[in-house]
Amino acid sequence: MIKIILATSNHHKLEEINEINKNPNIIFDVINGNFNPDETGKTFKENALIKAQEAAKIMKTFCLADDSGLCVDALEGQPGIYSARYAATQKEKIEKILNELKSVPYDYRTAHFTCSMALVDKNGNPVHFEEGKVFGYIDDTPKGSNGFGYDPIFFLPEYNQTIAQLPVNIKNNISHRANALKPMLKWIEENILN
Numbered sequence: 001m002i003k004i005i006l007a008t009s010n011h012h013k014l015e016e017i018n019e020i021n022k023n024p025n026i027i028f029d030v031i032n033g034n035f036n037p038d039e040t041g042k043t044f045k046e047n048a049l050i051k052a053q054e055a056a057k058i059m060k061t062f063c064l065a066d067d068s069g070l071c072v073d074a075l076e077g078q079p080g081i082y083s084a085r086y087a088a089t090q091k092e093k094i095e096k097i098l099n100e101l102k103s104v105p106y107d108y109r110t111a112h113f114t115c116s117m118a119l120v121d122k123n124g125n126p127v128h129f130e131e132g133k134v135f136g137y138i139d140d141t142p143k144g145s146n147g148f149g150y151d152p153i154f155f156l157p158e159y160n161q162t163i164a165q166l167p168v169n170i171k172n173n174i175s176h177r178a179n180a181l182k183p184m185l186k187w188i189e190e191n192i193l194n
Contacts, residue, residue, distance in 0.1 A: 002192055003027045004119075007055035007065035009035040012148065019172045020181050025193055028064075031055060044069060044081055044116035045129060053124040060122050062192075064184070068115040068176060070150045072097065072138060074104045083150070094142055094153055101138055109138040113154065113176040117184050128187050132179025136163075147171060 006014055006028055014030045021028065037054040041047035044067040051065035069083030079086040079097070087093040101109055112135045119128045134156075142152035144164030151164035151171075163171055172178055 001025045001027065002062065002188065003029060004062045004064050004188075005055055005059045006030050007035065007037075007051040007063050009033060013066075016172060016175075016177060017181060019168070020178050021185055023185060023189060023193075026185060026188060031058060039067065039081070041067075041081070044114055045118065045131070047081060048116045048118035048129075049120070049126060052118040052120040052126075056120050056122060056124040062119065062121060062127075063124075064117060064119050066115050066117045066177060066180065068113065070097075070111060070113055070154070072101070072109070072111040074108050074110075075100055090149065094150065097138060097150070097153065098140065101140075106137065106140075111136060111138050111154065113150075115176040115180040117180045119184065119188070128184065128191070130180045130184040130187070132176045132181070132183075134163075134174060134176045134179065 009031050011030060014028060017028055037051055039047040039050060041050055047067035048065045052063045055063035055065060069080050071077045071080050087096045112133050115132045117130045118126060121127050137155045139153045139155040139162055143162045144152050146166060146168055147164040152162055154163045159166060
């Protein structure tokens with residue numbers, strides 16, 4: 001059995017990861033208190049590693065971090081690594097993107113969510129990285145109440161819904177975080193548990 005600390009104080013993220021993790025021998029927990037290291041990296045991967053290493057300094061055990069964001073093709077990949085800091089509130093972030101895309105036809109509103117994950121050992125040494133993506137379009141109005149962040153405007157043609165309209169169990173199976181976490185869990189099972 002292994003206990004891995006998530007480099008976050010966000011219990012919502014813990015719930016989502018526990019929904020995806022089906023292995024009873026891998027236990028996840030979060031850091032108590034406010035955990036908010038400076039994300040000075042230039043990529044999702046660099047920011048994930050910064051968070052994982054900061055968590056390892058505090059917790060002295062295996063730590064897993066992810067850095068995620070929305071990349072809109074018509075905005076040259078923005079907001080990207082600045083997704084969480086694109087505007088003051090989530091409502092304003094969504095409004096900002098919709099305003100920037102106002103004159104862009106639907107076919108050119110392609111986008112993807114990226115999630116980079118970094119696993120470090122108790123000394124902060126990088127052990128393994130994974131990346132997951134999910135592809136879709138930016139809708140013209142927010143729809144749905146499930147999910148968080150940019151989910152209400154991220155439209156998935158294959159489901160004919162935004163991510164925020166999907167049932168949680170489907171979202172947790174197809175999300176960018178799931179697409180990074182599933183191979184990460186497999187790697188942990190094969191290389192740390194065995």
